Amino acid sequence: MRNYLIDGGSGTGKTTVCDELRRRGYQAIHGDRELRSDPKPGEAASGSAPDCHLPPIWDVAMVKALLANQDEAVTFFCGGSRNSSEFIDLLDGVLVLEVADLDTVMRRIDERVLVDPSDWGGRQEEREIIMHLHHTKQGIAQGWAIDATAPLEFVVDEILRRIQ
Structure with a gap:
């Protein structure tokens, strides 16, 4: 079993990469959608002012259950997690999607918002x-x-090359 976090800023392609990994037959978890958890008392919820820029909190018990699952050779956890420090040491690695050009990021976000x-x-x-x-x-x-x-195919190929 190998487990990896795919992180990156808004508009870098975490969701798109997750979808492509799934299409290729890998277990890829949309963390922002499938692992989202309610904040603990006193923590700001994602999307609530003034901390609406914070990534979501992931359900650590769910993450650990997926990490313990021996059915898949590789699992990718895709998305940002505000509480990743609670499980990041259990992962085999972290891959960070980077887009240097802010115009590209904003174009991608515009496409998503459409x-x-x-x-x-x-x-x-x-x-x-x-x-x-x-x-x-x-x-x-x-x-x-x-x-x-x-291009997406190259990005995913590079991810798979890095984990070999």
């Missing part, structure tokens, strides 16, 4: 947070950098 106007990045204040976090890299785990400006 499909779902309520998605992250649809409001001006969210866009400002995305731009700030793009420059600071705040909240992104440390790991192997993957150039996510390449």
Whole structure:
């Protein structure tokens, strides 16, 4: 069993990479959707002011159950997790999708918001947070950098090459 986190800022392609890994037959978990957990008392919820820029909190028990599962040779956990420090040491590695060009990030977010106007990045204040976090890299785990400006097939091929 090998387990990897795929992290990156908004618009770097975490969801798209997760979908492609699934299409190729890998177990890939949409962490932001499938592992989201309610915050503990006193913690701000993702999407609530003033901390709406925080990544979601993942259900650590669910993550650990997936880590313990011996049915899959490789599992990818895709997305940002505010509480990744509670499980990151149990992973075999972290891959960080990077897009250096802010215009590319914002174009991707515009495309995403066209499909779902309520998605992250649809409001001006969210866009400002995305731009700030793009420059600071705040909240992104440390790991192997993957150039996510390449075509999707190449990005996923590079991820798979790195874990071999």
